[in-house]
Amino acid sequence: MSPALAGKVGYDRPLGPRAVPKGLPASASIEVISTLRQLAPRFLENLGHPELLEILRAATLRRFPVNSTIIHQGNSADHAFLLIKGRARYFFLTQDGQKKLLHWLTPGEMFGGATLMSKRSHYLVSTEAIRHSSVLVWERDIIRELARRYPVLLENTLAIAWDYLNASLAIHLSLTCHTARQRLAQVLANLASGIGHKLPQGVEILVSNEELANAANVTPFTASRLLSDWQRKGLLTKRRGRILLHKPEHLLLHEL
Numbered sequence: 340m341s342p343a344l345a346g347k348v349g350y351d352r353p354l355g356p357r358a359v360p361k362g363l364p365a366s367a368s369i370e371v372i373s374t375l376r377q378l379a380p381r382f383l384e385n386l387g388h389p390e391l392l393e394i395l396r397a398a399t400l401r402r403f404p405v406n407s408t409i410i411h412q413g414n415s416a417d418h419a420f421l422l423i424k425g426r427a428r429y430f431f432l433t434q435d436g437q438k439k440l441l442h443w444l445t446p447g448e449m450f451g452g453a454t455l456m457s458k459r460s461h462y463l464v465s466t467e468a469i470r471h472s473s474v475l476v477w478e479r480d481i482i483r484e485l486a487r488r489y490p491v492l493l494e495n496t497l498a499i500a501w502d503y504l505n506a507s508l509a510i511h512l513s514l515t516c517h518t519a520r521q522r523l524a525q526v527l528a529n530l531a532s533g534i535g536h537k538l539p540q541g542v543e544i545l546v547s548n549e550e551l552a553n554a555a556n557v558t559p560f561t562a563s564r565l566l567s568d569w570q571r572k573g574l575l576t577k578r579r580g581r582i583l584l585h586k587p588e589h590l591l592l593h594e595l
Contacts, residue, residue, distance in 0.1 A: 371395055371475070374423055378447035381499055382421055385491050394485055394492075398475040403427075403468040410466040416453035419482045422446050425472025426534055429464045440553045442503070443469075443534050452496045454479045455486055469545075523555040523565050524590050527575075530554075531587040541575075541585040551582075 372391060375383060383391060398421075403409055409420065412432055422444050429441035429450070441464060444450060453460040454477075477485070486492040517525070527544070535542035552562035566582070569575050574590050576583040584590060 371400070371423065375447075378423065380421055380447040380449060382449035382492070382495050384495050386489065390489055394489070395475070397481050397485060398477050401474055401476050403472045403474065405468055405471050408465055408467045409472075409474065410451060410462050410464075412462055412465040414462050416451060416456070416460045416462050417479045419449065419451045419454040419477045419479075420466075421449050421475040423473050423475060425468060426470040427466055427468050427472055429466055431464045438553075440550055443530060445533055449496070449499060452500060455483060455493060455496055457483075519555065519557045519561055520565055523551060523557060523562060526551060526555045527582070527584060528587050528591050531584050535584070535587075538583070541583050542587055544582045544584065545580060546582060547580055 372388075372395065375391075375395075383394070386394070403425075409427060423446055425446070427444040427450075429444070431439045431441060433439060444466070450466055451462065453462060482492075486496075530544045530546060531542040535544050537543075548562050548566065549559050551566075552559045555562065557565075566575065566577050569590065570577055573585065575585060
């Protein structure tokens with residue numbers, strides 16, 4: 340993101356009707372469009388330049404520091420979001436306070452889609468920034484009016500929801516049909532393709548053993564044991580808070 344665009348962020352107060360200034364400046368909208376062309380977000384597919392510019396000018400650009408919560412589970416779904424820089428992820432808090440990690444979000448992904456529903460709803464899960472992140476934010480009334488004028492926004496949101504349903508089905512089948520080793524290998528492969536950083540030696544993932552264990556539904560001890568086994572076999576190199584997969588496809592072939 341350019342320095343000029345970066346200077347327009349900084350609204351770090353909690354989200355709310357008074358905390359979100361309305362409207363992205365025209366100069367920033369043009370620069371955001373340039374960024375979005377590279378990301379090709381599904382939420383904004385099949386829109387012409389004039390429509391895209393109008394939709395972006397109705398948004399607010401916000402910045403969230405690492406480990407900050409963007410959406411709180413159970414809160415009223417009053418804002419829709421589009422991640423344009425950084426990393427985020429969904430998580431769910433159980434009744435006994437356990438934090439269950441869900442889907443990792445990369446730039447170009449939209450979240451808070453419940454905001455577009457005609458009947459007021461609430462956020463089913465929380466969303467947190469796992470890197471310093473920038474997001475576009477639309478208030479409920481604004482994004483619903485835009486969706487009324489441009490129905491393709493609703494179609495794109497439905498397509499995104501369909502993808503999440505398919506992913507949830509795959510996860511459910513994995514939990515019931517695959518071994519712990521297979522589940523962890525699949526989680527690593529998914530993270531490598533989603534949030535991995537390509538290096539000459541392979542693909543690096545910033546993730547802890549505890550996070551991997553949570554995502555694969557195994558104990559931290561099992562995750563640590565399997566990672567050590569794969570490291571001995573030369574499939575990966577693990578360091579504190581990060582894993583380097585030398586060839587992600589080989590890990591899947593080895594285990595699946």
